Amino acid sequence: MTESLESSPLTPVPGTTGQTGTVVRSTVLKRLFKNPLGILAIVILLAISLLAIFADVLAPFEENFANISKTLAAPDAVNILGTDSSGRDVWSRLLFGARLTLLSALLCAAVAIAIGLPAGLIAGYYAGKFEAVSNWVVSILMSLPGLIVLLTIRAAFGPSVWIAMIAFGVLISPSYFRLTRSAVQSVRNELYVDAARVSGLSDPRIITRHIFSVVRAPIIIQTAAIAGVAIAIQSGLEFLGLGDPAKATWGVMLSEGFKNVYLTPTLLFWPAFAMALTIGALVLLGNAIRDALEDGEKIKHRRKPAVKGTTTAPAAAAKRSARKTPAAVDAGTEHHLVKVTNLGVGYPQADGSLKKVVDDVSFHVDRGEILGIVGESGSGKSQTAFSILGLLPDTARIVAGSIQFDGNYTVAPGEELVSQERLSRLRGRRISYIPQEPMSNLDPAFTIGYQLVTPMVRVLGISKAEATKRAMKLLSDVGITYPDRTFKAYPHEVSGGMAQRVLIAGAISCEPDLIIADEPTTALDVTVQADVLDLIRDLQRSLGVGVILVTHNFGVVADLCDRVVVMQNGRLVEEGAVRDILRQPKELYTQTLLASMLEGKTPMSMLVSSQKEPVS
Amino acid sequence: MIRFILKRLGSGLVVLFAVSVLTFFLLYISSGSIARNILGDQATPEQLAVKEAELGLDQPIVTRYFKWLTDALGGNLGASWFSSEPVANALATRIPVTMTMVFSAMILIAIVATLIGVAAAVKRGWVDRVVQIGAIIGDSIPGFVIGIILVTVLAIQLGLFPATSTISPGEPPSAWVLSLTLPVIALLINGVTGGAQQIRSAVIKQLERDYVRTLRSRGISEREVLFKHVLRSSAPAGLTVLSLQLIGMLGGVVIIEQIFALPGMGPLAVAATSQSDQPVVMGVVMYTVAVVILVNLVVDLLNGWLNPKVRAS
Numbered sequence: 061m062t063e064s065l066e067s068s069p070l071t072p073v074p075g076t077t078g079q080t081g082t083v084v085r086s087t088v089l090k091r092l093f094k095n096p097l098g099i100l101a102i103v104i105l106l107a108i109s110l111l112a113i114f115a116d117v118l119a120p121f122e123e124n125f126a127n128i129s130k131t132l133a134a135p136d137a138v139n140i141l142g143t144d145s146s147g148r149d150v151w152s153r154l155l156f157g158a159r160l161t162l163l164s165a166l167l168c169a170a171v172a173i174a175i176g177l178p179a180g181l182i183a184g185y186y187a188g189k190f191e192a193v194s195n196w197v198v199s200i201l202m203s204l205p206g207l208i209v210l211l212t213i214r215a216a217f218g219p220s221v222w223i224a225m226i227a228f229g230v231l232i233s234p235s236y237f238r239l240t241r242s243a244v245q246s247v248r249n250e251l252y253v254d255a256a257r258v259s260g261l262s263d264p265r266i267i268t269r270h271i272f273s274v275v276r277a278p279i280i281i282q283t284a285a286i287a288g289v290a291i292a293i294q295s296g297l298e299f300l301g302l303g304d305p306a307k308a309t310w311g312v313m314l315s316e317g318f319k320n321v322y323l324t325p326t327l328l329f330w331p332a333f334a335m336a337l338t339i340g341a342l343v344l345l346g347n348a349i350r351d352a353l354e355d356g357e358k359i360k361h362r363r364k365p366a367v368k369g370t371t372t373a374p375a376a377a378a379k380r381s382a383r384k385t386p387a388a389v390d391a392g393t394e395h396h397l398v399k400v401t402n403l404g405v406g407y408p409q410a411d412g413s414l415k416k417v418v419d420d421v422s423f424h425v426d427r428g429e430i431l432g433i434v435g436e437s438g439s440g441k442s443q444t445a446f447s448i449l450g451l452l453p454d455t456a457r458i459v460a461g462s463i464q465f466d467g468n469y470t471v472a473p474g475e476e477l478v479s480q481e482r483l484s485r486l487r488g489r490r491i492s493y494i495p496q497e498p499m500s501n502l503d504p505a506f507t508i509g510y511q512l513v514t515p516m517v518r519v520l521g522i523s524k525a526e527a528t529k530r531a532m533k534l535l536s537d538v539g540i541t542y543p544d545r546t547f548k549a550y551p552h553e554v555s556g557g558m559a560q561r562v563l564i565a566g567a568i569s570c571e572p573d574l575i576i577a578d579e580p581t582t583a584l585d586v587t588v589q590a591d592v593l594d595l596i597r598d599l600q601r602s603l604g605v606g607v608i609l610v611t612h613n614f615g616v617v618a619d620l621c622d623r624v625v626v627m628q629n630g631r632l633v634e635e636g637a638v639r640d641i642l643r644q645p646k647e648l649y650t651q652t653l654l655a656s657m658l659e660g661k662t663p664m665s666m667l668v669s670s671q672k673e674p675v676s
Numbered sequence: 677m678i679r680f681i682l683k684r685l686g687s688g689l690v691v692l693f694a695v696s697v698l699t700f701f702l703l704y705i706s707s708g709s710i711a712r713n714i715l716g717d718q719a720t721p722e723q724l725a726v727k728e729a730e731l732g733l734d735q736p737i738v739t740r741y742f743k744w745l746t747d748a749l750g751g752n753l754g755a756s757w758f759s760s761e762p763v764a765n766a767l768a769t770r771i772p773v774t775m776t777m778v779f780s781a782m783i784l785i786a787i788v789a790t791l792i793g794v795a796a797a798v799k800r801g802w803v804d805r806v807v808q809i810g811a812i813i814g815d816s817i818p819g820f821v822i823g824i825i826l827v828t829v830l831a832i833q834l835g836l837f838p839a840t841s842t843i844s845p846g847e848p849p850s851a852w853v854l855s856l857t858l859p860v861i862a863l864l865i866n867g868v869t870g871g872a873q874q875i876r877s878a879v880i881k882q883l884e885r886d887y888v889r890t891l892r893s894r895g896i897s898e899r900e901v902l903f904k905h906v907l908r909s910s911a912p913a914g915l916t917v918l919s920l921q922l923i924g925m926l927g928g929v930v931i932i933e934q935i936f937a938l939p940g941m942g943p944l945a946v947a948a949t950s951q952s953d954q955p956v957v958m959g960v961v962m963y964t965v966a967v968v969i970l971v972n973l974v975v976d977l978l979n980g981w982l983n984p985k986v987r988a989s
Contacts, residue, residue, distance in 0.1 A: 200691050208961060211957075215951075288816075492893060503891065504887075504984065
């Protein structure tokens with residue numbers, strides 16, 4: 061609820077966004093504390109921090125106190141982890157080392173944030189010259205090998221942990237810069253930021269109020285990662301002997317242990333363990349925060365489908381009566397091209413329940429016939445179509461019913477999954493698919509020609525040259541004026557309407573018996589829609605194929621289809637010849653659907669009539 | 677295409693120039709007592725003056741920089757102030773060791789991380805969980821600590837590998853392989869765990885794309901969808917990670933070489949920087965930055981080849 065408020069244009073009133081921001085954070089925190097690994101990480105980091113802070117009190121010895129008569133000693137009551145080669149207490153040095161290591165990691169992160177965050181905010185918000193210059197600086201910083209630079213810095217300024225960490229903070233600041241800049245760029249033009257600007261909020265206030273709340277969480281995650289890297293780098297420098305020898309650090313202890321590796325390899329263990337524990341806890345913490353944030357988004361995304369599944373009682377009752385009626389299907393003996401019987405599709409949920417998206421749906425399609433499946437979004441019409449294609453998401457399960465194609469089961473009664481073995485023999489060959497969104501359904505990395513030719517070569521077993529010839533013919537068949545130019549083009553070089561023609565060409569390229577078209581015109585301009593519908597009808601007539609046309613648009617149904625199936629909330633509401641349903645819809649839902657779709661849509665109804673004329 | 681390469685090489689040169697100025701002036705801060713460091717405490721003021729004149733330290737910094745720059749452009753990187761060894765020679769004997777390790781590690785990372793990442797994305801289940809846990813462990817243990825663990829366990833305790841290197845130009849290749857195995861493993865573990873994780877999420881993201889479903893609907897086999905289409909679209913993400921890992925590795929290899937006592941660039945860099953041996957430091961820094969610039973250029977070209985949209989712009 062809070063998430064939807066965040067992006068809603070209703071929130072720009074100054075002050076309220078800050079409040080929603082805290083609500084979001086508290087839910088993230090709550091989720092974080094539900095994650096056992098997150099709690100573990102926090103506990104470990106807290107424990108190490110406390111040990112470091114109270115090192116003076118807790119450590120039995122000074123960090124450099126050396127008992128020369130007791131070197132490389134095994135653990136005993138006085139030196140609980142033993143002593144090193146100078147007789148210094150390992151436990152004490154570990155505690156003092158923790159303090160220095162944590163402080164240096166904090167310093168490094170603080171420097172990186174102090175540089176990267178404001179620079180990223182300014183570059184993202186104002187863009188322009190500042191962004192160009194900072195991008196250039198970032199590209200330089202990012203191509204510098206960190207350790208080599210730190211060695212040079214040390215040559216210039218001497219062996220100081222703090223200078224090294226400040227320098228490393230500068231080197232690593234681009235990671236905050238880029239993070240902040242892209243986050244700011246993505247919200248800069250959001251409505252609520254626009255509204256804040258219009259309502260007269262000053263830029264600094266907008267940045268701190270609205271934009272900072274967006275980057276806060278990613279920055280915490282990034283800081284966990286960077287603190288880990290800083291610890292590794294700092295320890296590495298100390299290990300090389302480039303630090304201040306008077307200070308106890310984990311890196312120095314590792315180096316000391318490594319020198320005595322033949323005598324007392326356990327000296328290596330403790331600093332390595334401390335380092336891995338600290339960095340590991342930071343990594344886990346970062347992951348836990350990210351999970352907490354992503355879970356929030358998932359809930360946000362799931363909310364819509366969750367509504368789909370819940371059928372309201374009266375609607376369900378209405379459909380139960382309808383379910384009995386679809387006549388020919390229940391008889392069962394006739395041979396149909398596709399026969400769907402009592403199909404149910406569901407998604408198992410995390411809590412063990414099952415969310416049904418298709419429930420008890422039966423219909424059939426014959427050769428040479430166009431069946432429309434119509435319903436609002438979330439009615440389960442696309443899920444039904446994908447069940448026939450065998451291209452449901454991995455998590456989907458067939459929970460009831462069966463599907464037959466040309467007399468053979470692709471989903472036999474009782475089967476949980478669509479048989480990929482059976483369908484891989486049918487897909488492309490006998491069943492083909494026209495998708496909804498033309499641009500996203502072509503692989504951007506391959507030419508249109510390649511994407512037309514390859515399926516023909518694979519499915520029909522013809523040569524590449526022959527497939528190319530056919531592809532050219534297909535492209536001109538679907539009304540593309542310069543087939544050779546389109547053939548060579550990449551998907552991003554053609555228009556949406558042309559891409560949809562290409563996809564239709566692909567769908568008919570292997571002479572299928574059934575074409576499943578999923579909202580084939582929804583993503584297109586109104587003018588192009590009519591052409592594409594004409595094309596589908598002409599091709600269907602000349603090829604004599606069966607077509608399942610999934611749509612939310614009764615205009616399209618009236619124009620193209622022979623029969624229609626109306627779906628709502630995953631259930632079949634009504635089925636029959638288009639003419640009958642349009643004239644006398646029996647069910648209330650169909651009536652409202654018809655009314656709402658035809659009302660006030662003059663351009664669409666004109667389109668329908670203008671297309672009827674040339675045909676009849 | 678050629679214009680793109682020239683443009684990128686041009687901006688690379690600008691970066692190199694900027695880095696050279698920065699490094700040179702940084703080193704200037706510590707160059708006050710160089711002559712004494714070279715000649716020792718017994719040197720007389722006259723001897724120091726002669727040495728400083730010899731090294732050109734009596735000149736103003738800007739003059740010195742341009743002297744270095746014109747020499748370097750003419751191919752002369754100067755000689756070490758301490759050992760008088762020409763910098764080009766020092767680099768030439770050490771680069772093969774370091775770059776053999778770095779590039780074998782990178783190639784192995786690319787192959788292994790891709791295989792594991794794709795397996796995790798496609799199979800999910802336990803493979804996926806192992807990869808996820810591996811990524812956390814890999815992130816938690818710095819590469820040089822992995823190196824120390826490998827040396828301690830495999831070389832010193834079990835004696836399977838030499839603990840310190842036996843490589844020198846005259847040695848047979850088998851000695852090189854044996855000496856470089858552990859360092860390369862130490863270098864690549866972080867890269868493999870991190871890279872596999874990145875490739876996993878890239879592949880999962882691509883598998884959810886619409887065009888994958890359409891390809892499947894066209895009768896293209898699952899194998900072809902995965903290896904020809906999905907992997908290709910996931911590659912840019914992997915390449916970016918690889919190039920960042922390479923930049924990190926050029927630093928990490930310094931410590932690894934120290935652990936395994938390998939005669940690579942690492943010891944040279946450590947010695948030169950702790951002595952403020954300016955010509956050597958300049959040589960090492962310039963060389964590493966040039967490698968990074970070239971690798972970034974190659975990555976950009978590969979991305980252009982993989983993604984026609986990038987190519988166009």
